[in-house]
Amino acid sequence: DTGVSQNPRHKITKRGQNVTFRCDPISEHNRLYWYRQTLGQGPEFLTYFQNEAQLEKSRLLSDRFSAERPKGSFSTLEIQRTEQGDSAMYLCASSLVGKVVTDTQYFGPGTRLTVL
Amino acid sequence: AQKVTQAQTEISVVEKEDVTLDCVYETRDTTYYLFWYKQPPSGELVFLIRRNSFDEQNEISGRYSWNFQKSTSSFNFTITASQVVDSAVYFCALRKDNYGQNFVFGPGTRLSVLP
Numbered sequence: 001d002t003g004v005s006q007n008p009r010h011k012i013t014k015r016g017q018n019v020t021f022r023c024d025p026i027s028e029h030n031r032l033y034w035y036r037q038t039l040g041q042g043p044e045f046l047t048y049f050q051n052e053a054q055l056e057k058s059r060l061l062s063d064r065f066s067a068e069r070p071k072g073s074f075s076t077l078e079i080q081r082t083e084q085g086d087s088a089m090y091l092c093a094s095s096l097v098g099k100v101v102t103d104t105q106y107f108g109p110g111t112r113l114t115v116l
Numbered sequence: 117a118q119k120v121t122q123a124q125t126e127i128s129v130v131e132k133e134d135v136t137l138d139c140v141y142e143t144r145d146t147t148y149y150l151f152w153y154k155q156p157p158s159g160e161l162v163f164l165i166r167r168n169s170f171d172e173q174n175e176i177s178g179r180y181s182w183n184f185q186k187s188t189s190s191f192n193f194t195i196t197a198s199q200v201v202d203s204a205v206y207f208c209a210l211r212k213d214n215y216g217q218n219f220v221f222g223p224g225t226r227l228s229v230l231p
Contacts, residue, residue, distance in 0.1 A: 035219075042120075042207050042221030043161070089159065105219065107153070107161035 002026070004108035006092050012114045013082055020078045021111045025094030032075050033105060034067055035091040036060065043091055049075060050097070082115045089113075118143045120210050120222035128228045129198050137193045137225045139208030145169075150184065150191045151209040151219070161207070167191065198229045 005024045013019050025032050031050050035043035046065070047057045051072040061067075064082075069075040079086055089112050093105035119142040129135045141150065152164040165175065167184050175182050179196045195202055208222045 040223070042209070042224050043219070044221070045219060091161065093161075104151075104163055104166050106163060109158065109160045112159075 004092055004094050004106055006090075006108040006111050008111060009109060010112050010114075012116065014116050015084060016081055018078065018080045019082060019113060020076055021090055021092075021113075022074060022076050023092030023094075023108060024074045025092070026096075026106055029094035029096045029106075030072070031095045031097055031105075032069055033093040033095075034075070034077050035093065037089040037091055037110070038087075046077075079113075082113075084115045087113055087115045118145075118148075118210050118212060118220045120208050120220055122206075122208055122222035122225050124225045125223070126226045126228070128230060130230050131200060132197050134194060134196050135198050135227065135229075137195075137206050137208075137227065139191045139193065139222060141189050141191065141208070141210045143189075143210060143212060145212045147212075149211045151211070152182070152191075152193050153207045153209060153221075154204045155207060155224070156204040164193075195227075198227075200229050200231055203227060203229045 004026055007022045011019055033048040034046040036046055037043045044060060045058050046061050047067050049069040052069050064080045067077045089110040091107055091110045093107045095105045121140045123138055148169045150167045154162045154164055165182055172184050172186055181194045183192045205224045205226045207224045209219045211219050
């Protein structure tokens with residue numbers, strides 16, 4: 001059973017460019033989460049999916065951010081017109097929720113975004 | 117509103133010392149879950165423990181132990197006989213009841229274990 005994987009691991013872009021990150025959750029996990037972590041802080045929740053449905057979005061998720069999970073497996077997070085303030089580590093996590101909601105989230109290694 | 121406080125920003129200990137990481141939380145929910153995660157230099161958050169609000173029994177797992185006290189809203193984490201490999205940032209997190217999905221993380225405590 002492989003863990004959560006994220007690609008790319010690092011992304012450097014110029015302000016104003018669009019970037020897209022991918023997350024592959026643990027196989028069979030039905031929930032997928034995106035978090036943002038800035039230096040010296042804990043992760044901040046952005047959004048989550050149950051299967052292909054996006055069920056919750058944080059106020060942190062501005063209109064420039066969009067996330068998808070089209071087939072209920074992998075997910076993409078796109079940031080349009082990047083700003084320097086978007087520089088952060090973007091973490092993905094997945095969990096399996098069934099009749100008993102345990103929701104222990106397992107995290108991927110993250111994608112570090114640097115906006116110049 | 118939910119909040120997690122980890123008052124210790126950084127802690128340094130010498131190998132084999134015991135160390136306790138503090139976590140204080142705030143929530144109005146009666147059902148909630150508390151977590152500890154470890155983030156080593158590689159960056160990946162590693163799950164350590166989950167505890168629900170109805171289970172105040174303390175837990176021990178090898179050199180790790182957790183002390184959950186609802187009366188003081190604390191969920192402290194102790195590492196016994198610390199090792200250099202324990203060096204990492206440790207996060208305490210709170211998740212509200214079954215229908216709330218977003219975690220609230222504390223700011224983390226950076227633990228350095230010196231040889």
